[in-house]
Amino acid sequence: MSKAANTRLNILHKAFELIYTKGYQTTSIDEIIATTQVTKGAFYYHFKTKDEMGVAIIEEILKPTMQENFIKPTKTAQNPVEDFYNMISYLLLEDPFLQVKYGCPVGNLTQEMTPWNNKFSEALAELVDLWKTTIINSIENGKESGLIRKDVVGEQVAFFILSGYWGIRNFGKLQNDNSSYLVYLKELKSYLNGLK
Amino acid sequence: MSKAANTRLNILHKAFELIYTKGYQTTSIDEIIATTQVTKGAFYYHFKTKDEMGVAIIEEILKPTMQENFIKPTKTAQNPVEDFYNMISYLLLEDPFLQVKYGCPVGNLTQEMTPWNNKFSEALAELVDLWKTTIINSIENGKESGLIRKDVVGEQVAFFILSGYWGIRNFGKLQNDNSSYLVYLKELKSYLNGLK
DNA sequence: GCTTTTTCATACTAATTAGTATTTTTTATG
């Protein structure tokens, strides 16, 4: 990787971490360049505006991460019900990057930037749609293989699961401990079993 | 109501509307006093800081509203399953103040202010706990009257319902139309029926 | 009516913000 591409990625990564923990609006460019040890000239060489950087984070950091962690695994998936539970459980309890008190990066950005910034909205909507579609496909597969009831509606379940995930992430932020996660996961398991 | 108390409430109401639509951090005091037609002197007479005003909004605007709309109605509740559905459905589709594109005021504030502002966290946690407890009580009543299965765990269901609500509100913001609400509500009904 | 306290108005400050203008250094290319 060229040195220039490296500084660019460095900015994106560090900025993402700051934004994840502090929020987008309250993370200043001065703060970003201070933690990246990059000057303002370099920053604005790579990004025309702060918002352009924000969208780049979504497309170049969040999207690939999601592809890798959520989309790819379902290709080799066997049992949708178990897979969904494991996916959510992993994200809530085990993912090494995500922290209870900071919530879900995608959820945070969605909450903060929509409906005021169209570029953000579009980039985030694309992400979420990708995830949603993956879940729907998984459910359809499950219906064909007989692991899921035929009358289950994939889109409904997808919205239900993802909404619950975003919501409980917000509860986690509020309470700053994962006890709510544990309670939630029990009910999620019960709900998912109802799809069989 | 005295004139002073009136200006105070006026500030709280207008500020709340601005914060609901724009977010807390991006709503400036200058903007608040401009829309309220109140001077900075008056503002800082009533509130020592912006954050103090923010907490006052939670306690003096959001809390009473929630009491009136969520807590009170359950006193005369008959069927928990139907009541939950109607409550969420009303909030999503019919409440005259709430708008799809602006999400849930409590959810928004939680997302934006936790875990960085303890005062906000505490005030919000109190609110949410109130709502949660109400749901749990309602479920216990339902279990006694035989409308809900005995093996249903109230706390789990409460978290599940509230999480879903917060989450789908975020979806609404993202898409800026209520189509996701409609899909979500169908699955919610299906889930709630499973509690019978 | 006079005084005190409450309530509000005006003008300011110091810090922070995103972004720019300009120059310098580094890298690529012939």
Place this chain on the structure above:
DNA sequence: CATAAAAAATACTAATTAGTATGAAAAAGC
């Protein structure tokens, strides 16, 4: 090596921010 282009460094600006200092008007108490 020479030159051009890419990448980065420095110093600045104009606007916005929360909050303050100080004084004036309104209301309350006697």
